[in-house]
Amino acid sequence: MFRAAPEITLKRRQLLFDSKRSGQSIFMVTSGLVKSTIIIDGREMLHDYHLSGELLGCELVFGELSPGISVTAATNPTKVKRLPIAYLKDTLGSQPEFFEEIGRSLVVSLQRSKERLVRLAMLNAEQRVIHFLVTHTRKAGKQVGFEYVVKPLPTHQELGHIAGTGRQTVTTVLNELRRKGLIHFNRQYLLVRDLDSLTQLCPH
């Protein structure tokens, strides 16, 4: 359904849509990471995030976006494809399987929220970073031999935002993992050398 849609390239922090100007479209992420946030007392609170291969904005098919939400690119670059909801509703009759895909997308989002809740409640800051790295690598990493490449890589600030900790903590955790030889990284990509050992470092 998205095959024909042109790919839109976004820079980090670039707004895709918000609750005021939804644009009445849903999107598919084709590369990178998109996050949905709300500002509370001047501080940014993460609602959800979407990675490559996922649909985004499916709530709009059934109702309104919750107020105060902004949806922005979290990696540099991030690529998406747009699908107007009007077009979607016209063609849904001839493409019933797409309705299932929307449902699956909502389930994925729900599962990820639960996963993040467990992370916040059960793990310390270091474990939260590692836990995100493991789950994100499993979902979005490209396997190369026994290793995995995550590219593009969110900045340490974004990783901290997602893991519920600060930029400095992410930096120190990542450097420690690199010192142990479990990962390698620079500003372009992350290479996970030993996903199994990384998984051992945090429960769940």
Place this chain on the structure above:
DNA sequence: TCATTAACGGCCG
């Protein structure tokens, strides 16, 4: 003890 925050300096596009 663990984590957050500020601050500063360095690096890169």
Place this chain on the structure above:
DNA sequence: CGGCCGTTAATGA
């Protein structure tokens, strides 16, 4: 120059 990263010191739960 602006954005990002690495490190350290101060602070406090």
